[in-house]
Amino acid sequence: MLKQKEYKAAREKAVKxxxxxxVVICKKDIETMDIADFGLSNLSEEGAQILTLFQTEKVACRVIALFEDxxxxxxxxxxxxxxxGKEETLRIISGELRLYVDGENNIKEGHIxxxxxxxxxxxxxxxMGPCDTLTILPGEKHWFQGGKGxxxxxxxxxxxxxxxDPFSDPGVVRITQIRTE
Known part of the structure; x- marks a missing residue:
């Protein structure tokens, strides 16, 4: 569960x-941005700021901002x-994204x-860095982490x-709850 103050601070930082x-965004985009702590109550460590640009029954486009680490x-x-199951293509706009998929354990930059x-x-x-593009196929387990900056x-x-979408952590809750202080 997120505190209202934490929610607002994360949204402000993500918008910046x-x-x-x-990326050009409007007031409505900002107001509907999802600040997801996944029910884990530790947004700075496990979370994401997700802005849905559009979503239909067949396709969706989102902008995700991940803070460092x-x-x-x-x-x-x-x-x-x-x-x-959905096919998802990532295109990095700015910064560094650490993507983790099945394969040889070669973690050097990120951390669990x-x-x-x-x-x-x-x-x-x-x-991944700016302009890098990668497609994740249906059923392929993955997770992301913000790199430096x-x-x-x-x-x-x-x-x-x-x-x-199932998560490996059974404690994950997809809908963020915000408590007023």
Whole structure:
């Protein structure tokens, strides 16, 4: 659960990062930005700032801002009814993104959040910078972490059904709750 003050500070910081990256956004975008702590109540370590530019039944485009060392927890996009799971393409706008997928354990730059080793099984590190593009296939486990100075990136996907995405950490809750102070 996020405190109102923490929510507002994260949103302000993410908006600055996104605008400094050259993405033009409007007041409505800012007001609807998702500040996701994934129910883990540790936004600076595990969370993401997600701005949905558009979403239809078939495609979605989002801008994600990750602060330095902030981690979006390990998850994958599973089939939903007759939909095979979403395909997601990342395009880095600014900063450095650490992406982790299945493969050889080569973690050098990033780190697994404290006491969460069993929930971060993907250990193959891919460092991405501006203009780097990579597609994650349906069912492929992955997690992200902001590199030095954080990262701003587009995520374009097919058939967005994010509410159905499973996370390795059973404590993850997809809908952020904000408490007033």
């Amino acid at each position: 990062m996104i605008i400094n990256a050259g 902030q981690t979006e927890p390990e998850h994958w996009h599973q089939p939903v009814n007759d939909i095979p 959040p404290d006491k969460k080793e069993k929930y971060y099984t993907c250990r193959h590190e891919i460092i 954080g990262a701003v990136f587009f995520t374009m996907s097919t058939t967005p059904k994010d509410a159905y």
